[in-house]
Amino acid sequence: MTKTLSGVIAAIATPIDESGAPDLKRSVNLARYLLDNGCDGLNVLGTTGEATSFSLDERKAVMSAYKAAGLPLDRLMVGTGAAAVSDAVALTRHAAELGFAGVLVLPPFYYKGVPDDGLIAYIDTLMQATAAKPIPIYLYHFPAMSGLPWHVTLIKRLLESFPSRIVGLKDSSGDMAYARSAAAIAPDFAVFPSTEAALLEARGGAFAGCISATANLNADLCARAWRAGDAGALDAAMIIRKLFDGKPLVSGVKALLAHIHDDPALARVKPPLSALSASDRAAVVAGYDSVRAERVA
Numbered sequence: 001m002t003k004t005l006s007g008v009i010a011a012i013a014t015p016i017d018e019s020g021a022p023d024l025k026r027s028v029n030l031a032r033y034l035l036d037n038g039c040d041g042l043n044v045l046g047t048t049g050e051a052t053s054f055s056l057d058e059r060k061a062v063m064s065a066y067k068a069a070g071l072p073l074d075r076l077m078v079g080t081g082a083a084a085v086s087d088a089v090a091l092t093r094h095a096a097e098l099g100f101a102g103v104l105v106l107p108p109f110y111y112k113g114v115p116d117d118g119l120i121a122y123i124d125t126l127m128q129a130t131a132a133k134p135i136p137i138y139l140y141h142f143p144a145m146s147g148l149p150w151h152v153t154l155i156k157r158l159l160e161s162f163p164s165r166i167v168g169l170k171d172s173s174g175d176m177a178y179a180r181s182a183a184a185i186a187p188d189f190a191v192f193p194s195t196e197a198a199l200l201e202a203r204g205g206a207f208a209g210c211i212s213a214t215a216n217l218n219a220d221l222c223a224r225a226w227r228a229g230d231a232g233a234l235d236a237a238m239i240i241r242k243l244f245d246g247k248p249l250v251s252g253v254k255a256l257l258a259h260i261h262d263d264p265a266l267a268r269v270k271p272p273l274s275a276l277s278a279s280d281r282a283a284v285v286a287g288y289d290s291v292r293a294e295r296v297a
Helices: 024-036 056-068 085-098 116-129 152-161 176-183 196-203 215-228 231-242 249-260 278-294
Strands: 007-011 041-044 076-079 102-105 137-141 166-171 190-193 209-212
Touching: 007 215, 024 041, 024 056, 024 215, 041 056, 056 085, 085 102, 085 116, 102 166, 116 137, 116 152, 152 166, 152 176, 166 176, 176 190, 190 196, 196 209, 196 215, 196 231, 209 215, 215 231, 215 249, 231 278, 249 278
Parallel strands: 007 041, 007 209, 041 076, 076 102, 102 137, 137 166, 166 190, 190 209
Antiparallel strands: none
């Protein structure tokens, strides 16, 4: 099993154009900026990237735009999970053909309470359909959104069945005990908690890094924590993350991206999400500017 990705990975937002489609030019520009300013890698078309709000063709178009722009796909994983296994197959094949470093796979998220055998059959279908180009697979554990967990016993079964393909997991549950249990399954099973708070623990070898929505905004600080163990930088990064407590995270991240890059278009979100309220936007902008002025060297 090869661990292909590690470190600070931003769950990159997907800019949206006036028609509601992915804004490919802004998407590429944001990706390049993040890779040049602290991110070791990117998680494209995840929850922060509003993937499940886009059509199959729109998701493929974003992937293809990254490839066409010459971005380093060996530093990028892309979300390909879908409720329909045939859609997951199509997206995963596309990612493999383009050369992404891995795919991040949600469980099929409509039916709840399905047996483990059903989830294994879903992954088995994906594996067989992509055997010609066996792209590494990272499981995406976000039961609050998907309603289905990749629980530890199930992960062990998947690793026994597909030892060369299942390489890691993104844990967005917020349950660090679960993350540690998943990381303990195998020494080369790469677990990424969804918070920057795990970075110092990750430096000690507990995790492969983090995959964070707020790394869209604080990647430079996260990089200092990951690469040099800079606790002060991590504290500043966490202050920025906590600006979104009690607020909608995706629209909040996009509102602050619009401020940071002086581009109001970056604040657009796809229905059913809604733009951040003016009062919340003012609060996160003021908080962010204060951290940058007072805490960042």
